[in-house]
Amino acid sequence: xxxxxxxxxxxxxxxxxxxxxxxxxxxxxxxxxxxxxxxxxxxxxxxxxxxxxxxxxxxxxxxxxxxxxxxxx
Numbered sequence: 001x002x003x004x005x006x007x008x009x010x011x012x013x014x015x016x017x018x019x020x021x022x023x024x025x026x027x028x029x030x031x032x033x034x035x036x037x038x039x040x041x042x043x044x045x046x047x048x049x050x051x052x053x054x055x056x057x058x059x060x061x062x063x064x065x066x067x068x069x070x071x072x073x
Contacts, residue, residue, distance in 0.1 A: 019051045035060060 012026045020035075020042070022028045028039055035042065037060055045063075049055040 018053050020046060020053055020056050021051060022046070038065070041065060 012030060014021065014027060014030060020031050022031060022039075022042065028042070032039055032042055035057065037045075041060065041063075042056070045056045045059040049059045
């Protein structure tokens with residue numbers, strides 16, 4: 001009999017993809033990867049426009065991350 005190990009890394013997907021809920025670590029990971037942003041920007045977007053996924057996508061597009069200049073050496 002061969003034992004099959006369950007893959008320890010399973011990507012969870014929220015039940016409701018119309019709302020960005022980040023109460024648990026796996027939810028933060030899911031949404032930051034999906035929306036290609038940082039937790040800080042995601043949190044700010046939620047604070048400013050609410051949890052609606054489309055509103056957050058729009059906010060992230062309209063507020064690109066700041067590019068900090070590299071120090072001169």
